[in-house]
Amino acid sequence: xxxxxxxxxxxxxxxxxxxxxxxxxxxxxxxxxxxxxxxxxxxxxxxxxxxxxxxxxxxxxxxxxxxxxxxxxxxxxxxxxxxxxxxxxxxxxxxxxxxxxxxxxxxxxxxxxxxxxxxxxxxxxxxxxxxxxxxxxxxxxxxxxxxxxxxxxxxxxxxxxxxxxxxxxxxxxxxxxxxxxxxxxxxxxxxxxxxxxxxxxxxxxxxxxxxxxxxxxxxxxxxxxxxxxxxxxxxxxxxxxxxxxxxxxxxxxxxxxxxxxxxxxxxxxxxxxxxxxxxxxxxxxxxxxxxxxxxxxxxxxxxxxxxxxxxxxxxxxxxxxxxxxxxxxxxxxxxxxxxxxxxxxxxxxxxxxxxxxxxxxxxxxxx
Amino acid sequence: xxxxxxxxxxxxxxxxxxxxxxxxxxxxxxxxxxxxxxxxxxxxxxxxxxxxxxxxxxxxxxxxxxxxxxxxxxxxxxxxxxxxxxxxxxxxxxxxxxxxxxxxxxxxxxxxxxxxxxxxxxxxxxxxxxxxxxxxxxxxxxxxxxxxxxxxxxxxxxxxxxxxxxxxxxxxxxxxxxxxxxxxxxxxxxxxxxxxxxxxxxxxxxxxxxxxxxxxxxxxxxxxxxxxxxxxxxxxxxxxxxxxxxxxxxxxxxxxxxxxxxxxxxxxxxxxxxxxxxxxxxxxxxxxxxxxxxxxxxxxxxxxxxxxxxxxxxxxxxxxxxxxxxxxxxxxxxxxxxxxxxxxxxxxxxxxxxxxxxxxxxxxxxx
Numbered sequence: 150x151x152x153x154x155x156x157x158x159x160x161x162x163x164x165x166x167x168x169x170x171x172x173x174x175x176x177x178x179x180x181x182x183x184x185x186x187x188x189x190x191x192x193x194x195x196x197x198x199x200x201x202x203x204x205x206x207x208x209x210x211x212x213x214x215x216x217x218x219x220x221x222x223x224x225x226x227x228x229x230x231x232x233x234x235x236x237x238x239x240x241x242x243x244x245x246x247x248x249x250x251x252x253x254x255x256x257x258x259x260x261x262x263x264x265x266x267x268x269x270x271x272x273x274x275x276x277x278x279x280x281x282x283x284x285x286x287x288x289x290x291x292x293x294x295x296x297x298x299x300x301x302x303x304x305x306x307x308x309x310x311x312x313x314x315x316x317x318x319x320x321x322x323x324x325x326x327x328x329x330x331x332x333x334x335x336x337x338x339x340x341x342x343x344x345x346x347x348x349x350x351x352x353x354x355x356x357x358x359x360x361x362x363x364x365x366x367x368x369x370x371x372x373x374x375x376x377x378x379x380x381x382x383x384x385x386x387x388x389x390x391x392x393x394x395x396x397x398x399x400x401x402x403x404x405x406x407x408x409x410x411x412x413x414x415x416x417x418x419x420x421x422x423x424x425x426x427x428x429x430x431x432x433x434x435x436x437x438x439x440x441x442x443x444x445x446x447x448x449x450x451x452x453x454x455x456x457x458x459x460x461x462x463x464x465x466x467x468x469x470x471x472x473x474x475x476x477x478x479x480x481x482x483x484x485x486x487x488x489x490x491x492x493x494x495x496x497x498x499x500x501x502x503x504x505x506x507x508x509x510x511x512x513x514x515x516x
Numbered sequence: 517x518x519x520x521x522x523x524x525x526x527x528x529x530x531x532x533x534x535x536x537x538x539x540x541x542x543x544x545x546x547x548x549x550x551x552x553x554x555x556x557x558x559x560x561x562x563x564x565x566x567x568x569x570x571x572x573x574x575x576x577x578x579x580x581x582x583x584x585x586x587x588x589x590x591x592x593x594x595x596x597x598x599x600x601x602x603x604x605x606x607x608x609x610x611x612x613x614x615x616x617x618x619x620x621x622x623x624x625x626x627x628x629x630x631x632x633x634x635x636x637x638x639x640x641x642x643x644x645x646x647x648x649x650x651x652x653x654x655x656x657x658x659x660x661x662x663x664x665x666x667x668x669x670x671x672x673x674x675x676x677x678x679x680x681x682x683x684x685x686x687x688x689x690x691x692x693x694x695x696x697x698x699x700x701x702x703x704x705x706x707x708x709x710x711x712x713x714x715x716x717x718x719x720x721x722x723x724x725x726x727x728x729x730x731x732x733x734x735x736x737x738x739x740x741x742x743x744x745x746x747x748x749x750x751x752x753x754x755x756x757x758x759x760x761x762x763x764x765x766x767x768x769x770x771x772x773x774x775x776x777x778x779x780x781x782x783x784x785x786x787x788x789x790x791x792x793x794x795x796x797x798x799x800x801x802x803x804x805x806x807x808x809x810x811x812x813x814x815x816x817x818x819x820x821x822x823x824x825x826x827x828x829x830x831x832x833x834x835x836x837x838x839x840x841x842x843x844x845x846x847x848x849x850x851x852x853x854x855x856x857x858x859x860x861x862x863x864x865x866x867x868x869x870x871x872x873x874x875x876x877x878x879x880x881x882x883x
Contacts, residue, residue: 150520151543151553152518153543155517156819156821158763159544177525181762249651274641277640281614282652284616285652400660454523454526454528454532
């Protein structure tokens with residue numbers, strides 16, 4: 150595959166020098182930033198996440214900061230999840246929808262103060278969206294991008310590593326809660342979160358000049374635990390049933406179709422964007438659902454850049470939105486976004502570049 | 517530099533198979549699509565654009581289609597350029613701004629019918645933006661992405677190539693005007709446009725299954741003229757003074773700062789987004805301006821992923837937003853976005869990774 154051309158249109162994170170020194174070999178672009186991929190040994194990187202601890206430059210999870218007198222109101226307007234009980238120091242996973250109830254992002258919201266929030270975003274321009282709504286509704290808010298860059302530490306030993314750096318208080322931090330603190334003079338926020346199901350933390354660096362320093366603090370503290378560089382893992386996140394908005398979703402996908410209905414509160418205020426559409430969809434039932442796919446064959450055959458069509462008894466029922474070799478299951482697995490009338494247990498045919506491949510539909514997560 | 521990882525989150529254009537067959541070696545991601553870069557011989561690709569004719573997969577210029585009863589009204593709301601005299605078949609270059617007058621995109625608008633427009637966009641989520649405004653204002657429009665993918669043919673011989681395919685009528689097409697037609701049964705729109713100053717056309721493919729076929733039609737027709745694969749050229753666009761929104765601009769940049777004031781009509785309707793801010797900026801004068809930089813030294817030293825700081829008499833005055841070796845000028849050239857009090861003719865210092873480098877400020881374009 151082709152290599153990436155540098156440009157000021159794209160931005161490296163404060164950890165990029167450290168990541169390059171680790172031997173970055175593949176990557177992607179996400180929110181117009183560099184998302185590291187592999188460091189040359191994808192399978193070893195996978196097992197490190199599953200069995201030990203891995204550290205990831207996830208600076209691509211850019212922060213949209215909303216502050217000012219109307220900040221709490223705008224945060225709720227943008228979120229079809231009830232924020233009324235959200236406390237300072239708490240985070241929440243938010244499906245963000247447009248007026249039609251279509252998913253446009255799924256940030257983690259962090260409440261830093263009664264009038265200050267961060268949205269730690271997936272890959273779309275939430276700045277444009279939030280500024281548009283604020284401008285149209287005449288809200289008194291400031292929307293900016295603070296100097297904040299997350300670094301994820303993930304895996305069963307992640308808590309031990311983070312506790313060895315910050316202290317044992319981190320062991321009692323609840324999921325998505327965070328604390329603002331510092332380490333060796335570097336201001337950070339420490340949150341229990343991360344895009345894997347192996348457990349861990351995200352350290353939000355609050356001084357972009359200290360990326361190398363923070364990277365090395367974690368690398369050194371993690372050495373006794375076998376830490377090494379990695380990145381959000383497609384095999385692990387697929388096995389674990391995590392959703393990638395923009396990858397697993399299309400221009401019509403609502404939260405109910407991709408197992409995110411539990412994060413939608415239908416009784417949020419009527420001025421919440423998309424809530425009228427979401428109430429209607431909840432009542433009528435979504436037309437599609439997301440299931441797992443176990444593909445026949447014993448040779449790794451990951452998805453390329455394009456979704457692949459799924460057929461059931463000769464009828465087109467939807468798309469395979471990702472596909473990857475599962476090291477733990479020793480088979481190719483993927484996600485189906487398909488007609489809700491076709492259920493788990495059925496066998497389907499996927500039109501791949503190599504020809505038609507059979508697959509079994511299963512409930513998610515796989516593991 | 518690292519190589520790109522395939523993912524369904526990113527999308528290839530219909531020309532991607534053909535582009536890969538041509539030997540794509542570098543590229544980028546733009547609007548979550550693959551933007552081809554070089555085919556292994558950057559200098560030869562540059563001279564082909566300057567002296568002959570080059571063909572580019574610019575499917576990344578994704579189309580935001582706005583149709584319906586309020587389409588014309590929404591198009592004007594989104595555009596601080598007067599569209600009242602825009603005719604069907606005409607295109608216009610549009611600086612698109614947010615409520616604060618900050619540039620968020622600079623599409624080419626194509627008027628296909630009184631109630632149907634395409635915005636052929638630069639790298640930001642104009643879908644989110646347009647849908648947000650339509651939703652907030654309750655406009656009766658449909659906003660979608662049509663099956664349309666531009667392919668650019670650029671260079672002094674481009675008109676001859678396009679005329680040999682479509683007929684001599686193309687020679688009388690005015691800049692940014694277009695005609696809907698077909699070639700060998702493939703529906704296309706042919707527009708005089710393209711992101712270079714070497715002249716040429718963009719062919720908007722309207723059937724994504726025919727990418728290979730259209731690529732090969734142009735490749736074969738262009739063979740006698742010396743056509744070959746290329747991509748939007750950083751050296752050429754810099755020499756020619758073209759702006760890359762997102763690369764040459766930041767979160768505060770308004771059109772007046774980057775020589776786009778001529779495309780802002782201050783008497784557009786009051787409900788046009790950003791017009792109040794733009795009128796104020798026009799009255800007060802912008803705080804920064806964009807000038808060219810001629811750097812000392814005779815070794816190519818392109819910009820990497822980060823802007824570089826510019827100093828004048830020891831004072832920080834702004835950023836170098838791009839820098840590239842000019843094959844025609846035999847020196848490194850770039851753009852400065854700096855304090856308006858420092859003018860062309862002055863000498864500045866740029867803080868580069870290699871150390872401080874002197875440069876002369878000049879008016880744009882270079883050539």
